[in-house]
Ligand SMILES: NC(=O)c1ccc[n+]([C@@H]2O[C@H](COP(=O)([O-])OP(=O)(O)OC[C@H]3O[C@@H](n4cnc5c(N)ncnc54)[C@H](O)[C@@H]3O)[C@@H](O)[C@H]2O)c1
Ligand SMILES: O=C(O)C(=O)C[C@@H](O)[C@H](O)[C@H](O)COP(=O)(O)O
């Protein structure tokens with residue numbers, strides 16, 4: 001049995017708790033306590049439902065529970081699926097005391113959170129993340145959204161969950177490629193703000209890939225602590241929170257250009273972080289050996305570090321312009337000063353970006 005961990009996200013007078021541990025989904029009373037009203041909607045996907053949906057339904061048996069099972073994958077994080085969820089809530093007769101539960105990865109979490117943000121202008125939602133990526137990142141912090149063909153997460157809202165239950169036992173069934181994708185966002189925290197954590201990850205790359213329970217739980221808790229700190233200081237991304245976007249302007253452009261059917265989000269972020277590091281080094285802002293160290297760790301974790309074939313620099317740059325950090329149409333990038341330090345930079349010349357996209 002691994003140690004249970006808790007991380008609190010404090011947002012002024014509001015706060016919520018992230019619970020991290022094995023077997024949390026089996027604790028019916030804990031789940032039930034998260035649904036104070038009569039109605040609950042459990043949103044999940046077709047890969048997750050066969051493993052975990054029945055447990056959640058059993059815990060909530062005394063409530064009026066509806067479940068909605070999406071096809072899996074990024075291509076389902078759409079306005080059309082969002083509309084479907086609105087129709088389900090209407091069909092349930094859900095009132096403002098409904099609780100929406102997101103049981104799955106970041107796709108389910110982002111969509112469920114956005115649905116909860118919009119239904120009757122905002123209802124309670126709870127994150128039950130089942131991927132490593134969702135446990136360390138998407139379930140925490142209240143960014144919710146769906147994609148458009150034109151760009152990632154373009155339609156969304158900030159809407160914080162009431163609680164996060166990260167049952168790390170669910171990672172036992174997570175496919176290898178998805179585990180690795182989650183590790184990209186884990187590395188991101190070390191890269192952008194914690195050189196000590198980065199070195200800790202370098203020492204434990206094999207243990208993480210082997211899913212050693214204590215090492216995974218420790219990594220998840222440390223990532224949640226990082227994210228909780230940043231979100232507490234800058235909930236709506238006016239400044240510091242932009243650093244959590246390290247690698248994302250490049251990564252989102254790749255995902256969009258591939259029609260959301262190519263690299264996974266975490267994989268695209270891995271490539272994006274390498275590109276951001278390379279650009280920073282080219283601009284003289286970061287040491288080249290640090291950029292090499294970042295790429296080496298990502299490669300050890302089985303992640304891609306180069307742009308997939310067939311994606312042109314100009315097309316990617318055009319996609320980057322729809323990034324949400326842009327101001328009056330001008331790109332704003334998260335660049336790098338080396339292991340453990342990121343910074344927000346305006347006015348990077350297109351030529352410098354194109355050179356990195358072309359390399
Ligand atoms: N809101 C945020 O702050 C934030 C942060 C990071 C990423 N995101 C978003 O998260 C999404 C990516 O999330 P993801 O990587 O979790 O992908 P995902 O939700 O697509 O899940 C990955 C895959 O694993 C399957 N799966 C999930 N849990 C499983 C389990 N325990 N056992 C077996 N299969 C399982 C899913 O069905 C899916 O096929 C992207 O849309 C990204 O933009 C949002
Ligand atoms: O929480 C944040 O802030 C992040 O940027 C976390 C990212 O990992 C995540 O992918 C997020 O959805 C990207 O946000 P976006 O504003 O660029 O869509």
Ligand SMILES: [Zn+2]
Pocket residue numbers: 137185248265269
């Ligand atoms: Zn991300």
